[in-house]
Amino acid sequence: MIIIKEANLICTNCGKNIEGTRALRCADCDSPLDLVFDGHGIESSKSCSAERYRKFFPFEPHEIISMGEGATPTVYLPRLAEKIGVSSIGIKNESMNPTWSFKDRGTSCCTTHAKALGFDHIGTVSSGNMAASVAAYGSYAGMKTTILVKENLADEKLAPVAIYRAQLFRVAGNYDDVYTESFKLGKAKGIYFMNSDVPFRAAGSRSISFEIAESLNFDVPEWVIVPTSSGGNLRGVISGFADMKKYGYTSRIPRFICAQAAGCSPIAAAFEKGEMKVERFPNPDTIAHAIDNPFPPSGNETLALLSKYNGVAIGVSEESIISAQAELASNGLFGQPAAAVPIGAAYEARKRGIITEKDRVVTVFTGSGLKYTAAFARHNLSWRECHVSDLKTGIRD
Secondary structure, three states, X not given: OOOEOOOEXXXXXXXOEEEEOOOOOOOOOOOOEEEEOOXXXXXXXXXXXXHHXXXXXXXXXXHOOOOOOOOOOEEEOHHHHHHHOOOXXXXXXXXXXXXXXXXXXXXXXXXXXXXXXXXXXXXXXXXXXXXXXXXXXXXXXXXXXXXXXXOOOOHHHOHHHHOOOOEEEEEOOOXXXXXXXXXXXXXXXXXXXXXXXXXXXXXXXXXXXXXXXXXXXXXXXXXXXXXXXXXXXXXXXXXXXXXXXXOOOOOOOOEEEEEEEHHHOHHHHHHHHOOOOXXXXXXXXXXXXXXXXXXXXXXXXXXXXXXXXXXXEEEEOHXXXXXXXXXXHHOOOOEOHHHHHHHXXXXXXXXXXXXXXXXXXXXXXXXXXXXXXXXXXHOOOOOOOOOXXXXXXXXXX
């Protein structure tokens, strides 16, 4: 049996303190919750992220449901840094996780939490990456799994979820309505819906920050750029750096850029207007499907955190997303369009003078380009055919 050490939750909006860890959102104001657990420590002998940073989480180490997620590399691209005009740019390569995206960190944490609460059925509402992650971890943990995806999810994204034999539904209707309905279904049918901004998922994203900080000998970069959909991952990343400073591992916290596709950028749109509440984004249309949430459930909380830590939100054009994806590939990294959005944001932030030439930047590369191969059609790719006898003259020196 998995045991949860003493921990509780606090509402990010009204500040209500909730004893225990069973709630997924605030019952009073329907806002996201943060995990409150006063533990910390780094097990330097462990390589798996779940083991290395286990003291930050209220689980016993042998009870964590993990497939080896985390411990992903930060790859530095000097040619790209020179082109953007910054001191350095590091790409935190989350495509190295078990299901090729950052979602596995939060899924590991949530699946462990679900088991601890006695659930045998887990689920999620997803636009792609989280669907595959939850289906995979549900299969690994031997749990019943239900996945709800939005109606316009690309066909090529369905089979990589269905292969894990989860119950998979492509659901018509507003995405945020499906999100809200899932929690009602969870209560009625005994399903732990580990959606994008539930507390243990956001807490799982903290390990991204722990790894970035530790890899730099705790001298954190000036900027961290995160592609943002619901806001849960960015909340977790900010919380992780706050923990590093709180417990004395670092002397400061980076500044953050919430990077969104301009074709679906409710947080960036509110930020540009100086508003602290998001509005539903009309007619979303972007190739970065992984982050096209028109009404993000952690949008208001994300705006509050950007204000608190002097952060920025930027919308990136479709042209810039495609260009950034190509640039990353020319430097050896093929990411899904959403993973390229932070590069477009870095260019824009440098153009505006927000980022300076002396600044070090780390971007979160959220998922593999193999997650959405339809994007190849936007790159004018070509190849040649020839006979073996023609290779000597055909290959350019």
